[in-house]
Amino acid sequence: MSAEPDRRRYDSLRRATQARETRAEIARAALRLFVSRGWAATTVRDVAREAGVSVPTVYAAYGNKAGLTRALADAADLSAGASRMLEELEASAATPERQLAAMAAYDRRLFERAGDVIALVREAARTEPELATAYHDGRGRGDETRVLVFSSWPDGVLRRGLDVRSAVDVYAAMCNIDVYTTLTTERGWSPGRVERWWGEALARQLLD
Structure with a gap:
């Protein structure tokens, strides 16, 4: 019996988990940079590079730098x-x-x-x-x-x-x-x- 249906059954859960992990990694990266460089000197592009994600991913997760900071x-x-x-x-x-x-x-x-x-x-x-x-x-x-x-x-x-x-x-x-x-x-x-x-x-x- 194929395991493919079972794998598909958990696809949505897997995607949600990955999204939470990505948000958490972005937040950790932002905090490291905010503390080390200062809030004003840190850009969304810096956060994306530190987290290993694209700039649109940061915007999709938190809206903007202010939204990210408020979430923290x-x-x-x-x-x-x-x-x-x-x-x-x-x-x-x-x-x-x-x-x-x-x-x-x-x-x-x-x-x-x-x-x-x-x-x-x-x-x-x-x-x-x-x-x-x-x-x-x-x-x-x-x-x-x-x-x-x-x-x-x-x-x-x-x-x-x-x-x-x-x-x-x-x-x-x-x-x-x-x-x-x-x-x-x-x-x-x-x-x-x-x-x-x-x-x-x-x-x-x-x-x-």
């Missing part, structure tokens, strides 16, 4: 484990201190795994309106999470003199890619040490 940013956000943070925030034993620690842990994972992507999106946002929107949307999603968490606390939990919006501002000033990079790159802190410091410092600054 979306993947970076997923890599940090937002669902894990949500579970920790909603846990029955989640005190305000533990919720702050859960958010700090998410930020540590995000910056540890995708700090280079965040930096390149911020760089590209200076000249690309689409990526400026993506960058600000990402920052806004983080703020929305903190507003929801801080607003859920009973009166008297936040430090006297702090309202929810001010507490969000304090969090943003402490837990950001620049602070993380300074401590890990310039000061030699481990990511775990940064996470612990954030959790303790946030509790001191935000809780009564």
